[in-house]
Amino acid sequence: MNGSRCGIYSLVAGLLLLGGVSFGETPEQRDERMEWWREARFGMFIHWGVYAVPAGEWNGKPVKGIAEWIQSKAPITAAEYEPLKDVFNPVQYDAVNWVQLAKNAGMKYIVITSKHHDGFCLWDSAETDWDIASTPYKRDLLKPLADACEKHGIKLCFYHSIMDWKHPDYGVKKPWRGNFDNPEPDMDAYTAYMKAQLKELLTGYGDIGVLWFDGEWEKAWTSERGADLDDYLRAIQPSIIINNRVDKGRKGMAGMNKAGDFRGDFGTPEQEIPHNGFPGVDWESCMTMNKSWGYKASDHNWKSTEQLIRNLVDIASKGGNYLLNIGPTAEGLIPAPSVERLNEMGEWMKLNGPSIHGTSASPLPALDWGRCTMKKTGEKTTLYLHVFQWPENGELMVPGLRAASEALSATWLADGSKAEVLTGPESVAISLPKQAPDAIDTVIELNISGPYEIVHP
Numbered sequence: 039m040n041g042s043r044c045g046i047y048s049l050v051a052g053l054l055l056l057g058g059v060s061f062g063e064t065p066e067q068r069d070e071r072m073e074w075w076r077e078a079r080f081g082m083f084i085h086w087g088v089y090a091v092p093a094g095e096w097n098g099k100p101v102k103g104i105a106e107w108i109q110s111k112a113p114i115t116a117a118e119y120e121p122l123k124d125v126f127n128p129v130q131y132d133a134v135n136w137v138q139l140a141k142n143a144g145m146k147y148i149v150i151t152s153k154h155h156d157g158f159c160l161w162d163s164a165e166t167d168w169d170i171a172s173t174p175y176k177r178d179l180l181k182p183l184a185d186a187c188e189k190h191g192i193k194l195c196f197y198h199s200i201m202d203w204k205h206p207d208y209g210v211k212k213p214w215r216g217n218f219d220n221p222e223p224d225m226d227a228y229t230a231y232m233k234a235q236l237k238e239l240l241t242g243y244g245d246i247g248v249l250w251f252d253g254e255w256e257k258a259w260t261s262e263r264g265a266d267l268d269d270y271l272r273a274i275q276p277s278i279i280i281n282n283r284v285d286k287g288r289k290g291m292a293g294m295n296k297a298g299d300f301r302g303d304f305g306t307p308e309q310e311i312p313h314n315g316f317p318g319v320d321w322e323s324c325m326t327m328n329k330s331w332g333y334k335a336s337d338h339n340w341k342s343t344e345q346l347i348r349n350l351v352d353i354a355s356k357g358g359n360y361l362l363n364i365g366p367t368a369e370g371l372i373p374a375p376s377v378e379r380l381n382e383m384g385e386w387m388k389l390n391g392p393s394i395h396g397t398s399a400s401p402l403p404a405l406d407w408g409r410c411t412m413k414k415t416g417e418k419t420t421l422y423l424h425v426f427q428w429p430e431n432g433e434l435m436v437p438g439l440r441a442a443s444e445a446l447s448a449t450w451l452a453d454g455s456k457a458e459v460l461t462g463p464e465s466v467a468i469s470l471p472k473q474a475p476d477a478i479d480t481v482i483e484l485n486i487s488g489p490y491e492i493v494h495p
């Protein structure tokens with residue numbers, strides 16, 4: 039077998055294992071557990087912690103890189119970083135407002151950093167004082183969010199960092215941290231600490247949708263520890279969904295697993311959208327709205343609403359989820375540019391949400407005018423045609439689709455009005471007005487009520 043083919047087979051083998059088969063769940067049980075997440079397609083990522091206080095600046099100077107890494111990038115010793123807890127006081131935090139913002143944007147789940155790499159905990163943990171209880175704010179930040187999610191039908195999920203720059207037993211010490219009190223870190227002790235905190239999170243805030251692990255890449259964390267932690271967590275909440283960063287299978291920022299038996303329910307491309315989807319494998323692209331995950335005052339590199347909507351559509355057209363990040367300020371406010379974009383995405387989703395929620399990947403060949411998402415209900419197939427570039431010739435060709443004209447009908451999704459389907463023996467097209475009703479993405483709902491064929495070039 040030549041190298042490239044062997045590589046493809048081993049990648050496919052790895053992808054097929056990205057699905058919980060390794061802990062004895064049947065495909066049907068997995069489908070049931072993953073159903074809400076696959077239907078969701080769109081979630082909110084929240085990176086929040088004491089790093090929002092410096093907000094990407096230190097000693098009056100901007101620090102390069104993502105704001106939640108300021109300890110490492112500045113660098114800052116532990117002795118200099120810890121006093122941040124004495125000024126972290128998010129008195130303007132309004133969890134209901136955050137959940138409503140996510141819901142109005144068409145997001146179905148929220149993943150918030152319970153603990154990032156700096157080890158600071160957004161809840162009052164019995165396992166450490168390096169947490170919200172040691173701040174002027176004192177109160178648990180996760181409980182109000184859990185209550186608001188429960189009330190508004192949004193799934194609450196936790197991001198949790200395996201890498202911990204603070205804990206004396208975490209097995210990789212950073213030189214910039216300054217001298218530390220434990221020359222012999224004990225990863226068994228650290229893993230027990232992490233399990234105790236995760237148990238607090240899985241038993242204190244109702245049903246949790248996803249545990250989103252991160253920081254698994256250092257040598258201190260092993261695949262054995264990943265599998266053990268995965269088993270431990272699923273015993274506490276059997277319906278939990280866990281990403282592939284609980285284990286060591288992830289191949290860099292592309293986010294998918296290499297060959298082998300690694301844990302994790304979905305792949306995690308980061309700051310990128312795969313060129314194609316991965317049939318039969320769940321994945322989610324996590325991306326920032328500007329360039330930093332944590333709040334960075336000087337980062338004004340905001341993606342346009344057009345780009346954000348087209349990212350969502352592109353990802354859904356390939357069968358993935360879009361986890362879009364916000365970085366709240368130390369006062370507990372979501373930056374205005376983030377609010378503006380989420381509200382604009384919500385306006386589009388109000389009219390076009392059915393073309394995202396509950397859809398699966400496009401069956402069509404690559405489209406030069408936009409993207410396609412699909413729904414199948416019984417004998418009926420619906421193709422949502424997302425038109426980014428409006429054809430000037432007044433016709434939208436649907437490449438590869440072969441179906442009898444009587445089986446086809448189409449509407450403009452935003453207002454439900456009828457669209458005219460033009461069919462020939464070898465082609466299907468939609469008649470278009472001169473102007474695109476929606477310059478960002480006009481969606482046509484094409485319903486196929488009988489047999490059809492898709493021919494790929």
Ligand code: FHN
Nearest residue numbers: 104106107252253308324331
């Ligand atoms: O180091 C983290 C980073 O701070 C951020 O949390 C992203 C988003 O998941 N993950 C890691 C970088 O790959």
